[in-house]
Amino acid sequence: MAITVNRKPLTFWEKLYLPAIVGGLKVTLKHAYGTLFQGKVVTMEYPEQKWSMPENYRGAPYLVKDQDGDTKCVSCQLCEFVCPPKAIRITPPGDSARLADRANAEKMPLEFEINMLRCIYCGFCQEVCPEEAIFLQKDYSLTGTTRAEMIFNKEKLLALGGVSPGIQKWKDKLAEAKAQENFPVKL
């Protein structure tokens, strides 16, 4: 069923559009005056003024080191398999001698590449990593001049990632294992 909308008939002045015109003039002048003389602009002038990011902002993913300077990544390849656009490519060490460069880890990746052009900044890799080795940090403006330049390899990722102490899982586990060797058994 039809609902009729009652439109009030326009008065004579309203029909001439004059009050509407004058109202429009007032609004535009007010805004122009505010912008020109009172500096009320909503523009953020980008390179000079940057915006503040919220805590959980997902920027570019980088590998982190722990506070002893070791790579936390153990080449489990979970992030490679979970990455939706398949941006991560890990070369596991296989049988090569260079298995790990620190005491507690079994292996580390031979080569770790993230193609920044494919990354969609979803954060799955950070969620799935059991070692807390990859974090999405606050870098949002990545530029490059060739496609090859935008495939970041392990060195670059580690360099950009910085240090994130976090949980030193294997240190604690090593201490526990050593403690278990000397665990007194009650006979």
Add this chain to the structure above:
Amino acid sequence: MDWNFIIFSLVKIAIVVGVVQGIVAYSVLAERKISAWIQDRVGPNRTAPPFMKFVPVLGPFLTRLGIFQPLADGLKFLVKEDFTPAGVKKIYFWLAPAVSVIPAMLTVAVIPFGSNLGAQKMVIADLNVGILYTFGIVSMGVYGIVLAGYAANSKYPFFGGIRSSAQMISYEISMGMSVIPVLLIVGNLNLGQIIGWQSGHGWLVAYAPLSFIIFMVASFAETNRTPFDLPEAETELVGGYHTEYSSMKFALFFLAEYSNMVASSAMMVTLFFGGWTLPFWGLDQPAQSLAMGVLQIFVFLAKMLFFMVVFIWVRWMFPRFRYDQLMDLGWRTFLPLALVNILITAVWLWLRS
């Protein structure tokens, strides 16, 4: 055959075309800046040639004002790829921008932009039928749009072209009729004589205010500016009649639109606001000295730029008219109003004599 006349005319033509194109280029910038200020934004403020950083005070100031933006725009139009879509009718596709630009530039030929500089009259062609010439040339400008819409072999430009040209010819009638009371009062079609009459009797806007209002609204419709810009609104018709054009041809359409605005502003200033005269400081007599002549040219330019700012300002004040409302307004409101205006002016003149 006066070689003097020919040479001076060529010089005047070169200067006027150069100045008008300069005003057009900078009015694109003015539009962006003024619309930004009205919308609480800043507008273009970054383009600068590389050495501008080193110019002490003026460099950063001019950059923030965006003065160099039109240079970047011009360069962009020159180097952008200029393609012809498949299936268009090539001759009309290439002809339409030219047919749009030429009448826009021809209209400024009759407008007196000063009184005289020394012995030279500051008007390119002092025609006895100045106003009629202007309206004739304006009505030739419709062809550019008609051809542009027809040539692009696609629905939306075609609709945009047809709508736009129908709108333009409807408002041409009201525009012509609204000027008739001005001619009745002054008694002469020559634009220089109209200005002369105004310097003696006061500005014509006081004698024919309704005329001025109709003329102003009709020139908004003629130049396809908001609130009458339905034929080229992006939400309605993609780009209207200039959808399929790129680079230089699009630049020519743009140029034509802004040159039409300049010409309409100049006509409004000449017909209703006294042209190059001001009622004080002896500026309402033809100039005796070079300095006065130059000052009168600046007076004219200032008034014309004021009207250009009004054009830009109105764009952001009002919502767009729907097409049927627009045609309704043109034929059923402004045409009778213009006719009644003629009648009232004629009766008033008859009672006064």
Add this chain to the structure above:
Amino acid sequence: MEQINNLVNGGAVEDVLFYVFAALTLLCAILVVANPFSRSPVTSAMFLVLTIISMSGLFLLLHAFFLAAVQILVYAGAVMVLFLFVIMLLDLKEEARRKIKFFGLAAGLVSVGIVFSIFVKSLASLQPEAAGPALEGETYALGKLLFTQYTLPFEIVSVLLLVAMIGVILLSKRKLE
């Protein structure tokens, strides 16, 4: 320079311009109907516009400035635009070339010959007159004549246009079911 000045002061520029405009008018008029390149109606309409503009140039050479301006304003600017609308909206296909029939060709040539000989005879019997007076208050004179001596034809033409408009509106109105 001296010779050019003498030539020009003798009215040679006006003669040259007359020939140019007249040739342009005739050429465009022929191209409206007999265009060998493209048979689309839009091309014919555009050539008609060019014809009208050249005719207005001829008016200018006769010092009839008002008529020239009004010719462009009304004829080329409004009437032809509306013609173009109709042609474009109807989307007429290009006409196929018809085979030339011999009888049609003969009849056409005979009629053109007759008309041409009538022209030549009537032009030969005309006295060449001096150049017309430069009409200064030409608009005023035209208006005065139109509204005093020739009011009746003027009003009849307006009524004729009104009748045509009403006829068109009536013919194109949809029947109310």
